[in-house]
Structure formats: structure tokens, C-alpha cells
Amino acid sequence: MNVTYITLDGHVEVEKYRFVYFVIMLIAYIFILCNSFTIVYLIVVHKNLHEPMYVFIAALLINSVLFSTVVYPKLLIDFLSDKQIISYQACLFQVCVFYSLSGSEFLLLAAMAYDRYVSICKPLHYPTIMRKATVIILLVLSWFLPFCHMAVTVIGNAQTQLCSFTLKGIFCNNSVNHLFCVTSRALLIFGLVILVNIGFLPLLFILFTYTMIFITTYKSCGQVRMKVANTCLPHLLVLLNYSCLLTFDIIIIRLESDFSKTARFLMTMQMIMYNPLCNPIIYGLKMKEIYKHLKRLLCQAKVH
Structure with a gap:
């Protein structure tokens, strides 16, 4: 069997x-694993903490760990290798898992937004919904849906x-489309459908639910508004982080010829490090x- x-x-x-790259990435990966699994634990x-809100947080952190594991181990090997290569089959698998987990991030954030909406706007129906x-x-x-x-x-x-x-990148992403002799029109259209289904629509839904939450709580007393802000602000910060990073990914791929190699490298490193490191914090x-x-x-760890 021929391997490309x-x-x-x-x-x-x-x-x-x-x-230097290896040490930085290894430390980052260890931090992501330790911090995320501590919160999940x-x-x-x-x-x-066995409430839907915290269950979704645990799922989001597990998703971040899986997202990092798709990229980091291969990167660590590449930094120590003379040649940075990947088989075409492994590259397609990395693309599939990378973007399916990216879509899962948005859908999990949408599920969290729905949970907060029901909790704040329909509190009496919360246990039944x-x-x-x-x-x-x-x-x-x-x-399942993004995959x-x-x-x-x-x-x-x-x-x-x-x-x-x-490939003009340090791991396999949608830049792989630039390698094809002929790009399938049907798959390009389906790619836009994917972007709408697991990116744009969940984002609109999240913005809608939080708008409804803020309208509802605006009429409430200051104490209620403070409580809502404390539970909703972390979700919005994570959403903002992730939306910016996904936008970077699209910009890097679409405007690859206009970006210097160093700028593209730094932006990609930011994209794969920033969100998984920030989420548990x-x-x-x-x-x-x-x-x-x-x-x-x-405190218990200090005592022991």
C-alpha cells in the first residue's frame, strides 16, 4: 500500500x-491536562456540582483536552524531528477531529447558554426541562453532530x-484544500453548510439567549443581576476567546499568501494554546x- x-x-x-518550542509546548500541554482535569475532578x-451547568463545564474542559491532544503530541514530535511530515490519511483524520471538536465547543457553549436561559428566565420549569x-x-x-x-x-x-x-501550516487544517488538483464544488458548498450549522447558528443562538437573559435580569434587583453576571460572564469570555481564535483560523487560511510565515506561525500557536489554557482558569x-x-x-495540598 502506497503512503502519501x-x-x-x-x-x-x-x-x-x-x-525552546518543545519545552514551551510541553509545559503548556501539561498545564492544560492538569488544570482541566482538576476542575473536572x-x-x-x-x-x-452535579448540576447541568457544571456538567457542561466539565464537558467543555474535556473537549479542550481532546482538542489539544489532536495537535500537541504530533507537534512535540515534529519539533524534535529532522523532517516535519505527516501521512495524508493521518492529516485528514487530524482535520476531521480538529474541526469536529471545534464545532463541539460552540454547541457545548450553546447548551450552556440554553441551561442559563431556562434557569434565569423560566426558573419554575427548570427541573422539568x-x-x-x-x-x-x-x-x-x-x-456527534460535528463529527x-x-x-x-x-x-x-x-x-x-x-x-x-x-502544507503551509504546523498541523493539518482547512489549508489541506489548497493541495488538491481540483476542488469539489459540492464539498466546498457542504463546507459552508458545516460553518453555518456548527458555527454561525450556535453563535446566533448563544447571543439570542444571553440577550433574553440580560433583558429579564435588567428588571431585577442588583443582587440578582450580580449573581447572573457571575454565572454568565465566564461563558461569554470563553465564547469571545473561541470566536476570535476561529476567526484567526479562517483569516490565516483565506489570506495565506498575504501573511508572513512568522506571523502565521505565531497566530497558529496562539490559537492552539490560548483557549485550552484559559478555559480552566x-x-x-x-x-x-x-x-x-x-x-x-x-489548602489540603499545602497541609500534606
């Missing part, structure tokens, strides 16, 4: 700085002939109940 290899040409002076262990079964269905759909969307694209591209074997420090348990855990 793609050269990842987005690295900047990797021969000179390979150990607290949510699993403490019964008062946000049941355990509802939460499980929302979690399954958040991971199905991306699988169609990857299967469609699997037999497409390549005219270039050099935002939720650990901004969510009052999680912070309380985190503080107690750190």
Missing part, C-alpha cells in the same frame, strides 16, 4: 529553536488527487462554587 506524505512547511527556524467528586436525559441528549448531540458533518467532508476528500505535497476562578472547592483542595 505531506510536508508541514509552517514551522519557523525549527532547527534553531526546536528545544472537583465537579465529579462534589455532589453540589433540564432533566438528566435532556443533559445527556445535549452532550451526545454536541459531539458526522466533518466525516462526510473527509470521506469525500480521501480519494481526491493531490497536486501539492507541502476562567471557570476555576470565576465560578464561585468551583473556586470554593479549588481553594479547599489547594
Whole structure:
């Protein structure tokens, strides 16, 4: 069986700085794993955190870990290798998982927005609407729908002939479309459908629900507004972070010829580091109940 290899040409002076890159990325990956799993552990262990809001936070952090694991281990190997290459099959798999998890991030944030909307705008109906079964269905759909969307694209591209074997990036993303001799019009249209279904529509839904929340709480007393701000602000910060990073990804791919190699490299590094590192910090420090348990855990660790 013939194996086609793609050269990842987005690295900047990797021969000179390979150990610096490796150490920075390894530390970042360890931080992501430790911070995310600490918050997930607290949510699993403490019964008062067994509420839909915290379950969705745990799911979002697990999603960030999976997202990082798709990119970081291969990057760490590449930094220490003489050649930065990847097989075409592995490249397509990375594209599929990378974008399906990116879509899952938006859908999980949409599920969290819905949970907050029901909790604040329809508090009397909350127990009947946000049941355990509802939460499980929302979690399954958040991971299953984006993967199905991306699988169609990857299967469609699997037999497409390549005219270039050099990718302008440090991992496989939508830049892989520039390698094809002929780009399928049907798959390009389906790509736009994916962007709308797992990116644009969830974003609109999130903005709509938070607008309704703020309209409802505007009429309430200051104490209620403060409580709502404390629970909604972390979600909005994560949404803002992720929307900016996904926009960077689209800009880098669409305007690749207008970007210097160094600028593209730095923006890509930011994209894969910033959000997974920030998510557990935002939720650990901004969510009052999680912070309380985190503080107690750190105090116990100091004593021992």
C-alpha cells in the first residue's frame, strides 16, 4: 500500500529553536491536562456540582483536552524531528477531529447558554426541562453532530488527487484544500453548510439567549443581576476567546499568501494554546462554587 506524505512547511527556524518550542509546548500541554482535569475532578467528586451547568463545564474542559491532544503530541514530535511530515490519511483524520471538536465547543457553549436561559428566565420549569436525559441528549448531540458533518467532508476528500505535497501550516487544517488538483464544488458548498450549522447558528443562538437573559435580569434587583453576571460572564469570555481564535483560523487560511510565515506561525500557536489554557482558569476562578472547592483542595495540598 502506497503512503502519501505531506510536508508541514509552517514551522519557523525549527532547527534553531526546536528545544525552546518543545519545552514551551510541553509545559503548556501539561498545564492544560492538569488544570482541566482538576476542575473536572472537583465537579465529579462534589455532589453540589452535579448540576447541568457544571456538567457542561466539565464537558467543555474535556473537549479542550481532546482538542489539544489532536495537535500537541504530533507537534512535540515534529519539533524534535529532522523532517516535519505527516501521512495524508493521518492529516485528514487530524482535520476531521480538529474541526469536529471545534464545532463541539460552540454547541457545548450553546447548551450552556440554553441551561442559563431556562434557569434565569423560566426558573419554575427548570427541573422539568433540564432533566438528566435532556443533559445527556445535549452532550451526545454536541459531539456527534460535528463529527458526522466533518466525516462526510473527509470521506469525500480521501480519494481526491493531490497536486501539492507541502502544507503551509504546523498541523493539518482547512489549508489541506489548497493541495488538491481540483476542488469539489459540492464539498466546498457542504463546507459552508458545516460553518453555518456548527458555527454561525450556535453563535446566533448563544447571543439570542444571553440577550433574553440580560433583558429579564435588567428588571431585577442588583443582587440578582450580580449573581447572573457571575454565572454568565465566564461563558461569554470563553465564547469571545473561541470566536476570535476561529476567526484567526479562517483569516490565516483565506489570506495565506498575504501573511508572513512568522506571523502565521505565531497566530497558529496562539490559537492552539490560548483557549485550552484559559478555559480552566476562567471557570476555576470565576465560578464561585468551583473556586470554593479549588481553594479547599489547594489548602489540603499545602497541609500534606
